[in-house]
Amino acid sequence: MNTPAEFVAWFRSVAPYINAFRGKTFVISFSGEMVTNAAFVDFIHDVNLLASLGVRLVLVHGARPQIQLRLDESQLETQTVMGMRVTDPAALQCVKESVGRVHHEIAALLSMGLPNSPMANAAIRVTSGNFVTACPQGVIQGIDLMHTGKVRKINAPAIHSRLEQGDVVLISPLGYSPTGEIFNLTMENVATETAIALHAEKLILLLDSADTSVLPRELTLPESKLLLENKTPARVAPIPDAIRSSLQYATKACELGVTRAHLVSRHIDGAIIQELFTHDGIGCMISQETLQALRKARIDDVGGILQLIEPLEAEGILVRRGRELLEIEIDRFTVLEHDGVILGCAALYPFPEEHACELACLAIHPDYRDQGHGERLLKHIENKTIAQDIHKLFVLTTHATHWFIEHGFNPATPAELPKAKQNLYNYQRRSKVLIKHL
Ligand SMILES: CC(C)(COP(=O)(O)OP(=O)(O)OC[C@H]1O[C@@H](n2cnc3c(N)ncnc32)[C@H](O)[C@@H]1OP(=O)(O)O)[C@@H](O)C(=O)NCCC(=O)NCCS
Structure with a gap:
């Protein structure tokens, strides 16, 4: 050092x-x-x-x-x-x-x-x-x-x-x-x-x-x-x-x-x-x-998830979520845990009226990337989406467009998002919209 x-x-x-x-x-x-x-x-x-x-x-x-x-x-x-x-x-x-x-x-x-x-x-x-x-x-x-x-x-x-x-x-x-x-x-x-x-x-x-x-x-x-x-x-x-x-x-x-x-x-x-x-x-x-488990997040994972996503939020790669919001939305999260340490996470937000789900906050700790963990988490999220009888998964990203395209997502426009999401779309952030039909 x-x-x-x-x-x-x-x-x-x-x-x-x-x-x-x-x-x-x-x-x-x-x-x-x-x-x-x-x-x-x-x-x-x-x-x-x-x-x-x-x-x-x-x-x-x-x-x-x-x-x-x-x-x-x-x-x-x-x-x-x-x-x-x-x-x-x-x-x-x-x-x-x-x-x-x-x-x-x-x-x-x-x-x-x-x-x-x-x-x-x-x-x-x-x-x-x-x-x-x-x-x-x-x-x-x-x-x-x-x-x-x-x-x-x-x-x-x-x-x-x-x-x-x-x-x-x-x-x-x-x-x-x-x-x-x-x-x-x-x-x-x-x-x-x-x-x-x-x-x-x-x-x-x-x-x-x-x-x-x-x-x-x-x-x-x-x-x-x-x-x-x-x-x-x-x-x-x-x-x-x-x-x-x-x-x-x-x-x-x-x-x-x-x-x-x-x-x-x-x-x-x-x-x-x-x-x-x-x-x-x-x-x-x-x-x-x-040792490695992909599981539903629990309230005591909030600290571990924050440690993982805060640096990405600071770099503007992920949208900022406070501890409070994370605590409220913890049920939406899946975590990848290795020996008690959170290595990855992803969240799934359903929009049932519009038969769509949003994949958000997909993150793998930088030391553990390129080992297929991102793909495993994505697959898990896709299966959860299908289990709700929803076949449209979308994601908003600023830095991982190609990763999602290589995993079957197609570029789309904000107009193709569910109405509630369109209203929240941040035109300054100008995230790319990508959709995958499952
Ligand atoms: C995108 C991310 C989740 C991928 O996780 P991962 O565990 O490294 O992914 P995998 O191991 O399944 O895939 C690795 C492959 O994807 C490629 N890749 C990784 N990040 C990429 C990116 N941002 N753009 C394009 N390709 C990327 C790697 O080069 C590797 O390619 P290879 O197989 O040809 O060597 C991870 O890079 C990450 O946490 N990024 C920051 C957060 C983010 O941007 N999230 C998306 C917004 S929700």
């Missing part, structure tokens, strides 16, 4: 995401490896940024390397069954010490507030508690895993009430049982179950694996399941085991109500910011449904 104009354009480009994320719940998990890395402070700054934008944050941390170090120091050897460490009472002691230490280190970093740093005036309130009820994994292949457990229940109301207060909730990979025991859990298990219990908007799993490029940028739930069943779509390469396991968690989360799950490499500076605030992201996003 070299010029003030580029800065302004960039700042405006992130506004739709800020609006879309405010008040939403994100669960972010990160490993103990990440905590030991110097770049962890930058991650904490990004967490601070998200919190200050009004995102409700739950952080779930791991502590595997710290636990291993403590076990080595104590010269304790542990058995592993199907990739799970057996946590006997001596190992549990090391787990408690290591997890406690990591937990406090993270809380301390989140409490930073030095002037002239990204944390200045942040005043993040971190909260923790006995939110995770756990039970033992049990006996597997004849071996008792003792204090190695799994999540049994998440106290979602308690977490919600902390989030409601504006706190960042920090959860460790330990759980407690009604019998008063402590269990060693995996952070992926805790993060996934927490996101499901909270009906979170997003579950973000930061992966230790540096390369997530084997995964596509976006997967729908059915696509992700096919990938896990090795019925790989042609465009996707086989996935390594470490990423596969995270994809399993992400898929489960989406299947059970989390809107989106993201797998992002922790090695990229500003990974969560890049993933969340850019259209393409940098990791892999799994979503319950197709």
Whole structure:
């Protein structure tokens, strides 16, 4: 970003995401490896940024390397069954010490507030508690895993009430049982179950694996399941085991109500910011449904539509509509939405007495033009017109005459417009009139 104009354009480009994320719940998990890395402070700054934008944050941390170090120091050897460490009472002691230490280190970093740093005036309130009820994994292949457990229940109301207060909730990979025991859990298990219990908007799993490029940028739930069943779509390469396991968690989360799950490499500076605030992201996003939707506009789309059309109004390409008019006429609008951001819109105004409809305010965000979105919206509007048993569609345009001609419209005169529209025709604006017979 070299010029003030580029800065302004960039700042405006992130506004739709800020609006879309405010008040939403994100669960972010990160490993103990990440905590030991110097770049962890930058991650904490990004967490601070998200919190200050009004995102409700739950952080779930791991502590595997710290636990291993403590076990080595104590010269304790542990058995592993199907990739799970057996946590006997001596190992549990090391787990408690290591997890406690990591937990406090993270809380301390989140409490930073030095002037002239990204944390200045942040005043993040971190909260923790006995939110995770756990039970033992049990006996597997004849071996008792003792204090190695799994999540049994998440106290979602308690977490919600902390989030409601504006706190960042920090959860460790330990759980407690009604019998008063402590269990060693995996952070992926805790993060996934927490996101499901909270009906979170997003579950973000930061992966230790540096390369997530084997995964596509976006997967729908059915696509992700096919990938896990090795019925790989042609465009996707086989996935390594470490990423596969995270994809399993992400898929489960989406299947059970989390809107989106993201797998992002922790090695990229500003990974969560890049993933969340850019259209393409940098990791892999799994979503319950197709990300792009053409749908009837709702009242809460008014902000997004205004952001899209105001620059075009300022250039005189579209006729100016105030927020108030847009709110009144919102039912007339169709929007093209991608992952919560409005990329395009169009409005349809019927003139039933004269068996005609007007297509107005067709706009595609400049960054997403030339991808067929305009044509899709037009087709949708044409179908809506035909559904009303009207077969004449007209449009007034100053800048897109050829686009409409190439889509079957014919040049016409203002006299061919419905009477009510003729009376409103602005002879100074001198828009071209185009009509399509459907
Ligand atoms: C007109 C508009 C909706 C087209 O959206 P889009 O998603 O880019 O359209 P599509 O991808 O379906 O079509 C792209 C094709 O149209 C062409 N095209 C785009 N805008 C054009 C214009 N104003 N005049 C002529 N051709 C145009 C592109 O060059 C491309 O041609 P190609 O397929 O030969 O490469 C978009 O340019 C826009 O929002 N314009 C500003 C608002 C406007 O003028 N609206 C109309 C008044 S209601």
